[in-house]
Amino acid sequence: MNSFFITGTDTEVGKTHVTCLLLKFLTQHKRSAIGFKPIAAGAEEAFGQLVNEDALNIMESSNVHAKYEIINPICFEPPIAPHIAAQRAGKEISQIELNHHYKEILSVGAEFTLVEGAGGWSLPINDTEYLSDWVKAREIPVILVVGMKLGCLNHTLLTMQALKTQGVKCVGWVANEIDPNMSEFEANLESLKQRIDAPLLAVAPFAKSKAKLKIYKALTDLLTIKL
Numbered sequence: 001m002n003s004f005f006i007t008g009t010d011t012e013v014g015k016t017h018v019t020c021l022l023l024k025f026l027t028q029h030k031r032s033a034i035g036f037k038p039i040a041a042g043a044e045e046a047f048g049q050l051v052n053e054d055a056l057n058i059m060e061s062s063n064v065h066a067k068y069e070i071i072n073p074i075c076f077e078p079p080i081a082p083h084i085a086a087q088r089a090g091k092e093i094s095q096i097e098l099n100h101h102y103k104e105i106l107s108v109g110a111e112f113t114l115v116e117g118a119g120g121w122s123l124p125i126n127d128t129e130y131l132s133d134w135v136k137a138r139e140i141p142v143i144l145v146v147g148m149k150l151g152c153l154n155h156t157l158l159t160m161q162a163l164k165t166q167g168v169k170c171v172g173w174v175a176n177e178i179d180p181n182m183s184e185f186e187a188n189l190e191s192l193k194q195r196i197d198a199p200l201l202a203v204a205p206f207a208k209s210k211a212k213l214k215i216y217k218a219l220t221d222l223l224t225i226k227l
């Protein structure tokens with residue numbers, strides 16, 4: 001069983017978009033795959049419970065299915081930093097709780113579990129802990145989604161530096177074209193390639209529908225897929 005933690009250079013950079021594309025890629029190649037969104041903030045009431053859009057999207061892109069609470073066990077209504085949402089709801093998120101939920105999703109038995117983070121790499125879950133502490137403790141390899149826009153060089157290099165300092169393995173990165181009007185896309189991609197000590201796995205083009213990943217060999221190797 002393989003797990004990957006999908007982080008991003010920021011919130012709203014395409015972690016869910018890329019997670020769904022990776023899940024679909026795995027499905028197309030007859031791998032069993034499930035998405036996991038342990039912590040979500042930003043949800044609506046539906047079917048008598050709170051549901052988050054990211055979790056619904058990754059459920060739809062997975063070919064292994066489980067109840068909503070298994071896919072997204074921690075969910076808050078306001079679209080704010082999760083530790084603040086938890087505080088407002090009189091709750092506290094902890095690594096112990098995350099371990100429990102992670103065990104449950106792994107017991108579903110998919111070959112691949114893609115865990116989508118929340119926000120960027122350094123996301124507080126309570127007064128003293130970060131989601132990144134949990135990823136490090138569980139030794140889940142990280143895939144970084146870079147939202148390709150002006151400013152992404154700084155965000156990417158700082159994130160890579162943090163991963164390295166914390167001793168967390170980054171198995172690769174995905175360039176996500178979130179801004180169709182970005183100047184010098186290719187030159188920025190090249191600047192990142194030169195400076196990132198992990199392989200480029202794929203490029204996700206700007207597309208509102210029927211998006212497809214431009215796949216690199218590092219991705220097929222990572223997912224043990226022969227094209």
Ligand SMILES: Nc1ncnc2c1ncn2[C@@H]1O[C@H](COP(=O)(O)OP(=O)(O)OP(=O)(O)O)[C@@H](O)[C@H]1O
Nearest residue numbers: 011012013014015016017119177204205206207208
């Ligand atoms: N390659 C793309 N082409 C077109 N639109 C995109 C692309 N990637 C992301 N988007 C859009 O940008 C917005 C943010 O993407 P997404 O929700 O995947 O970000 P996120 O990093 O998962 O955010 P969050 O931190 O809230 O989980 C969404 O509306 C999504 O449809």
Ligand SMILES: C[C@H](N)[C@H](N)CCCCCC(=O)O
Nearest residue numbers: 011041042079080081118119
């Ligand atoms: C509401 C948003 N879409 C995400 N679900 C949560 C983003 C938290 C970001 C925290 C921060 O780094 O400031």
Ligand SMILES: [Mg+2]
Nearest residue numbers: 015016054116
């Ligand atoms: Mg998301």
